[in-house]
Amino acid sequence: MNSVNQAFQNLSFADIEVGQKLPGLDIDVTTELVVAGAMASRDYQDVHHNKANAQKLGSKDIFMNILTTNGLVGRYITDWTGPLAVLRKVNIKLGAPNFPGEVMKLSGKVTDKSEQDGQSLVEISVAGKNSMGNHVTGTVVVALPQDSMPKE
Amino acid sequence: MSDQNNNSENKELEALMAETIGVKIGPHKSWDPVNQPMIRHWAEAMDDKNPRYTDPEFAAGTEEGSIIAPPTMLQAWTMRGASWKHAPGTKERAADQPYVLDILDDHGYIGVVAVNCDQEYFRNLVPGDDISHYMEIEGISEQKQTGLGVGYFVTELWTFVDQNDEKVGEMRFRLLKFCPPKEAPKAASKPAVESDDKPKKALRPRPGMNKDTRFFWEGLKEGKLLIQRCTSCQTLRHPPTPMCPSCRSLERDAVEASGKGVIHSYVNMHHPDLPAFDASPNPVALVELEEGTRLVAGLIGIEPEDVRIGLPVQAEITQCDDELALALFRPVSEK
Secondary structure: OOOOOOOOOOOOHHHOOOOOEEEEEEEEOOHHHHHHHHHHOOOOOHHHOOHHHHHHOOOOOOOOOHHHHHHHHHHHHHHHHOOOOEEEEEEEEEOOOOOOOOEEEEEEEEEEEEEEOOEEEEEEEEEEEEOOEEEEEEEEEEEEOOOOOOOO | OOHHHHHHHHHHHHHHHHOOEOOOEEEEEOOOOOOHHHHHHHHHHHOOOOHHHHOHHHHOOOOOOOOOOOHHHHHHHHOOHHHOOOOOOOOOOOOOOOOHHHHHHHOOOOEEEEEEEEEEEOOOOOOOOOOEEEEEEEEEOOOEEEOOEEEEEEEEEEEEEOOOOOEEEEEEEEEEEEEOOOOOOOOOOOOOOOOOOOOOOOOOOOOOOOOOOHHHHHHHHOOOOEEEEEOOOOOEEOOOOOOOOOOOOOOEEEEEOOOEEEEEEEEEEOOOOOOOOOOOOEEEEEEEEOOOOEEEEEEOOOOHHHOOOOOEEEEEEEEOOOOOEEEEEEEOOOO
């Protein structure tokens, strides 16, 4: 018997409609987040933790690394679907940097539903926008259970 | 330098680069197998509360029967970390093996910027999985003129395999190597300012305001949508002007509009995508008020694809920020 975490909904394939919008998620980009994300992804490029060096390279501050952006996009999707979904593809295009002090507003919209190789796949277009424009745009494909409840 | 020379130089460079395509380098080994502490650290950094990553009790009931690594963590396992070294067992690129990024550096294309990162996951990783990756150059574009300078787009294909040499994931990483323009580029963003880590919100553009139009904006701040009226002939007009186009009188006052109107025309603005506007694309209408004048205004409470000419709308005076109030229009549900 599964104890489904109460904080998550568990969306199934049938629950989802093409064109449906995801609830937004605002990410406060802080120095802590940029550094914690870089360290968790074992990315020790100095532009992700050393402000003075980042400024020498013409940047105004340290900025978020790509792996953290990936992680946040993945989280945005599974926060919405619930933990029974399985991420299959995360394709992102990078734009304006995420500096500490920015708020990245994540939004998403379901763009496709399909059944392939026994999997029920949902495609979602995602954008994460900060005060300078889109930090990230992309497409995520997630496999969802057919039914609302996990198999017992 | 003549174009001819340029062309032959490009041909030479492109021939050098072409030799690097399809050469598979690796494996690059992980320091540690997939493990709970690194997963927890990641989930904590991302504030990702998915119980599949950190709650063994919940995870016991899932397909894997155990916790899984966040799929987006794929690349983290084989990262070199603070030592800048891959784990033992790694086969690095041979010193004499030409590498496209080095070749481009040598030819003055010293700038680099990541453009795309496309990841695909073939199965969920569980603790104990031992991940390695191989990397090859999959493609190199023709020379491109970009906003950053002349350059080449290079696509790397990373293949991730497990302890059984089975493919578990793939990543296409596309970057631009460019030749920075001669004059030092201005810093990409505004001049360095102390960031105070406080979230900020981009503001909508300020309206142009003068003596003739001030009443309109002041009215909005008081929650009123005003229309200018000629006090000589009573004709209403918008936008505000000093002289009545009907009788040429300079005498005028303003009346408050009901805020009821219909969409006379509209656009859904796709580009540029401005940070102050939440909707993308951003629906903007020319609204014909029931009093007869028309004004340009943003639409709220409607999907861009649902906007129609003739749709009844109602003004909603909205305080956008401390200084700016605007009349935005919301569709009226048709009974």
